[in-house]
Amino acid sequence: MAATKLMEVEDLKVRFKTENGYVSTVNGVTFSILEGETLAIVGESGSGKSVTSLALMGILPSNGEVYEGEMTFKDKDLRKLSKKEYRGLRGKEISMIFQEPMTALNPVFTIGFQLRETIILHFKMKKEQAHQRGIEMLQLVGIPDAEKVMTRFPHQLSGGMRQRVMIAIALSCNPSLLIADEPTTALDVTIQAQILTLMRNLKKNSNTSIMIITHDLGVVAEIADRVIVMYAGEVVEEAPVYELFENPMHPYTKGLMASIPKVHDVVDDLYSIEGTVPNPADMPAGCKFHPRCPLASAECTKIRPELKQMNEQHAVRCIKV
Amino acid sequence: MEQTAILEIKNLKKHFVMTKGIIKKNTTKVRAVDGLNFDVYQGETLGIVGESGCGKSTTGQLILGLLDATEGNIYFQNRDLAVLSQEELRKARRDLQVIFQDPYSSLNPRMTVEELIGEPLVVHKLASGKKLREEVIELMKLVGLGEHQLKRFPHEFSGGQRQRIGIARALALKPKVIVCDEAVSALDVSIQAQILNLLKKLQRELGLTYVFIAHGLPAVRHISDRIGVMYLGRMVELSDRDEIFEKPLHPYTQALLDSVPIPDPKLRKEHQLIEGEIPNPSNPPSGCHFHPRCPYATDRCRQEDPEYREIMPKHFVACHHPLL
Numbered sequence: 001m002a003a004t005k006l007m008e009v010e011d012l013k014v015r016f017k018t019e020n021g022y023v024s025t026v027n028g029v030t031f032s033i034l035e036g037e038t039l040a041i042v043g044e045s046g047s048g049k050s051v052t053s054l055a056l057m058g059i060l061p062s063n064g065e066v067y068e069g070e071m072t073f074k075d076k077d078l079r080k081l082s083k084k085e086y087r088g089l090r091g092k093e094i095s096m097i098f099q100e101p102m103t104a105l106n107p108v109f110t111i112g113f114q115l116r117e118t119i120i121l122h123f124k125m126k127k128e129q130a131h132q133r134g135i136e137m138l139q140l141v142g143i144p145d146a147e148k149v150m151t152r153f154p155h156q157l158s159g160g161m162r163q164r165v166m167i168a169i170a171l172s173c174n175p176s177l178l179i180a181d182e183p184t185t186a187l188d189v190t191i192q193a194q195i196l197t198l199m200r201n202l203k204k205n206s207n208t209s210i211m212i213i214t215h216d217l218g219v220v221a222e223i224a225d226r227v228i229v230m231y232a233g234e235v236v237e238e239a240p241v242y243e244l245f246e247n248p249m250h251p252y253t254k255g256l257m258a259s260i261p262k263v264h265d266v267v268d269d270l271y272s273i274e275g276t277v278p279n280p281a282d283m284p285a286g287c288k289f290h291p292r293c294p295l296a297s298a299e300c301t302k303i304r305p306e307l308k309q310m311n312e313q314h315a316v317r318c319i320k321v
Numbered sequence: 322m323e324q325t326a327i328l329e330i331k332n333l334k335k336h337f338v339m340t341k342g343i344i345k346k347n348t349t350k351v352r353a354v355d356g357l358n359f360d361v362y363q364g365e366t367l368g369i370v371g372e373s374g375c376g377k378s379t380t381g382q383l384i385l386g387l388l389d390a391t392e393g394n395i396y397f398q399n400r401d402l403a404v405l406s407q408e409e410l411r412k413a414r415r416d417l418q419v420i421f422q423d424p425y426s427s428l429n430p431r432m433t434v435e436e437l438i439g440e441p442l443v444v445h446k447l448a449s450g451k452k453l454r455e456e457v458i459e460l461m462k463l464v465g466l467g468e469h470q471l472k473r474f475p476h477e478f479s480g481g482q483r484q485r486i487g488i489a490r491a492l493a494l495k496p497k498v499i500v501c502d503e504a505v506s507a508l509d510v511s512i513q514a515q516i517l518n519l520l521k522k523l524q525r526e527l528g529l530t531y532v533f534i535a536h537g538l539p540a541v542r543h544i545s546d547r548i549g550v551m552y553l554g555r556m557v558e559l560s561d562r563d564e565i566f567e568k569p570l571h572p573y574t575q576a577l578l579d580s581v582p583i584p585d586p587k588l589r590k591e592h593q594l595i596e597g598e599i600p601n602p603s604n605p606p607s608g609c610h611f612h613p614r615c616p617y618a619t620d621r622c623r624q625e626d627p628e629y630r631e632i633m634p635k636h637f638v639a640c641h642h643p644l645l
Contacts, residue, residue, distance in 0.1 A: 044509035045480075158598050159373075188372035188536065190595050193580035197594060215510060218539075218582030222589060241586045259514035260584055261543035269521065270543065272514035276479040 003034040006176055006209050007056070012069035014048070014055050018281070025051050025280045027233040028069070030307070033177065038203060038210040040224035040241070042217065042256075046277045048233035049213045053179050056211075057096055058086045074176070092122040095170040099182040101162035105154040111138075111165050112150030115172060122173045137168040141198060160191035164198070171202065180212045184219060196222050217260055221245060226313075229253050232278055232288040235307060239314040249316040251293045287318070295320045326360035326396075327498060327530050328384065333357040333393035335379050339603070351603045353379040355554035357393070358629060359637075361498070366524065366531040368545030368562070370538060370577070374599050376554040377534045381500045384532060385419055386410065397498075415445060418496040422503035424483030428475040434461070434486055435471045441493040460489040464519060481512035488519065498530045505540055517544055538581050542566055550574045553602055553610040556629060560636040570632065570643040573611050609641065617642050 014026035026048040033039050043049040054060050056071060058078065071078040073094065081089065098104040106114060115134035119125055125133065131150070138146035141164040154162055163183060170178055180199070184192040200223060203210060214220060220227055220241065227244045229237040229252065237250040248254045258271035275292040278284055287305050290296040299319060307317045335354040341347045354376040361367045369377045382388045384395060386402060395402045397413055405413060421427040428437055438457045442448045448456050458468050464485040475483055484504065491499055501520070505513045517540060523529060535541050541548060542562060549559040550573065558571040569575045576595040583589075597614045600606055609627050612618040621641050629639040 044511060160598055188599075189538065189580040190372060190576060191598065192582070194594055196582065216582065217510070217584040221584045221586045222582040224586075245584070245586050256510055257584070259511050261514075261517070261539040262584075267543075269518050270514040272518055273511040274515070276481060276512065277509075 003036060005032045006035050006074065007033040007211075008070070008072040009052075009056070010070040010072075012052065012055060012066065012071060014051050014060065014064060014066050016061075017063045017065075020281065023281045024067075025233050026055065029230070029233070029235055031228055031235060031238065033209050033211055035176075036203070036207045036209055037225045038212060038223055040220040040227045041211065041213045041230060042215065042220055042227060043230035044215055044277055046232070046280065047230040049230050050181055052230075053096070053181055053211065053213055057090060057094060057179065059090075088122075091118055091170075091175070092173045093175055094177045094179065095173070095175040096179040096181065097163070097166045097170050097183050099185050101159065101166045101186075102154060104166060105162060107154055109153075110150065111152050111154065111157070115150070115165075115169055118169055119172050133172065134168075137172045138165070140171070140202075141165075141168045142194070143168070159187055160194065163187060163191075163195055167195075167198065167202075171206075171208070174206065175208060177209045177211065180210060182214055183212065185214070185216070192219075199223060217256065229256070232283060233280065234288060234317060235315075236289065236317045237315065238307075243314055247314075249310065249314070249321045250289075250318050251295050251320070252289050255292075255294075289318075324362040324365070327363045327398060328361035328532075329394075329396040329399075330357050330359050330361075330380075330384070331394045331396070333380070333383060333395065334391045335376075335383055335388060336391045349603045352554050352605065353602060354383065356629075357556055359549060359556060359559055361530060361532060362547075364524075364528055364530055365546040366533050366544050368533045368535065368541040368548040369551060370535060370541050370548060371551035372536060372577075372599055374553070374602055375551040376602070377536075377551050378502055380551070381419070381502045381532060381534050384498075385417055385500055386414060411445075415494040416497040418491040418494060418499050420484075420487050420491050420499060420501045420504040423507050424475075424480055424487050425507075427487060428483060430475055433472050433474055434466070437475070437486055438489045438493060441490060445494060447494070456493070457489075460492055463492065463523070464489045479512075480508055481515055484508060484512075484516050485519070488516075488523070492523070492527070495527075496529070498532065500532045500534065502534045503536070504533070506535060506537055513540065520544060538578065550577065553600065553605050555610065555639065556637070557611065557640065558636075558638045560638075564636055570636065570638045570645065571611075571640050572615050572617050572642075572644065575644060576614075609639075617644075 009029060009031050012026055012029045013024060015022045015024040029052055041049045055066050066079060112134055116130040119130040119133050134150060135146045138149055143149050143164050184195050212223060224241045226240050228235050231252050237253045248257055255273040259273060261270060273292050278288060284291050286301045286303055290300040303319060305317050305319045307315050309315050333354055334356055337351040337353055339349050339351060371377045383390055402413060435457050438460050439453050442453055442456060466485055505516050508516060533541060533544055545562050548562050548565045549556050552573050558574045565574060569578060595614045606613050608624045609622040612622040627639045627641045629637060632638050632643060
């Protein structure tokens, strides 16, 4: 299967201006998203996974900037887009859903208004047409009584319903890429299962690519085709999902897998990665994982390992493998 | 082996009254906890799981005496907490401590680690001066912090280390029971494992009893001896950990377990989804609260409240049609 690349990110670097000068939180990230695939980006807080997605959407906070690298979407260089061009792309070609739908939806407008707003902006539809499409979108994401929900305000809906509304808005313009930043983290497990199933079905029925950002390896295993593991602003491992779970190579990935409590297999003591994620303002030299790595040697403190291609689809950033 | 109950919960209820309107006062009752009966055994970890709004945190707060029960009793070491005098209650509270979910908001940002961990000892007038500092250092070592961190403030620590400070605070009064209210839910996976291991180690060394309240089922399974499942203010099932996970009898427990994503793509499956959402606790469904979402519901479930009963030895369930 030679699917075409929808998005290509090459050596992306993002930094933030702080009181103490620039702090770089994404340090040379390279990956691509194929048409119709679900790519999961996994990492703990501070790994740069959310910042990467904000950079792709062109919505970094005002003190942040992409200072190196390339982002190409459908042969368009995203870094060269004007603000207006970006606005035309955002919501139509690439859209995003966030972790907490309560803060992402506007509390003073009805669901219907917020759905119509996006549709009218991108499709130049009449209000009635947009309204009709809004209702269809709500039905698509499994909201019962869609017409009534159009008149509701965000606070009148439950968390799961709000997340469905977010997805409906995000999909209302048939985007080619949907970026989902921790879409189920704030939800209860039974609702999480509903949302994950919904996302899987959406992908089956349309050809939307999904980039899902999560820290939950369970969610990854459920939904992803390919996985990128990030640590301290770098990609440390990249592999198809089956391969990654069967044969994790990077010590960090191995550690992450071993430290999740298993529902079906109880051990006495969990494996734990000692220490904490390093502060971006004070990164260790050499391999960034070496202070926490059980395999680290003197070499690891000096050399910054390259991302090595182990086979066609599996790449690892570690000198020990 | 007959285990002794350190805590006995009898028909515990907590109803919150909500008033709406200024002139015509409409009151509605939210039955956050609606008739709980269970024991917590000495030295065990009892996990309590359930989705948001099921009343699990309220249960924890009732046990700690942070809320007053509307009805029912809590017996701690055979004594009813509700009838104790102020003085006796103060003493009992030393034995009942809590670890909160969010180590960012549960620590006073203006206090140093030394003051934070020492505070319970000062409040209960158990130590002062040099002895206080020694005890604080002892506690810090116990949870894996170092003496050099005494004078630091919470913002200088990562989430995992802050949770360690919270644990040291809870341990300061040498409690018998610790209520862990979502104690690891806010932490990253690798840090969560560190804290779970620490809690287990402390339990072995100090003979603690935990009431571990959480929504993350894998973590609960890892740490608990027995697990209770709550739905809309009621316990629907309670049994040994492995029984709950391998032979769940209540349809809700089964659905809950089915919803947990398994970190192995080979086991990817079509979920047995339960439809709908948790009803509003101020207006719970008639009969069995779970019936609108239950695939096995019958007319009896819509009308008659199922009794919470010991269906097999040490396996309690509240369902008309348990999955036997």
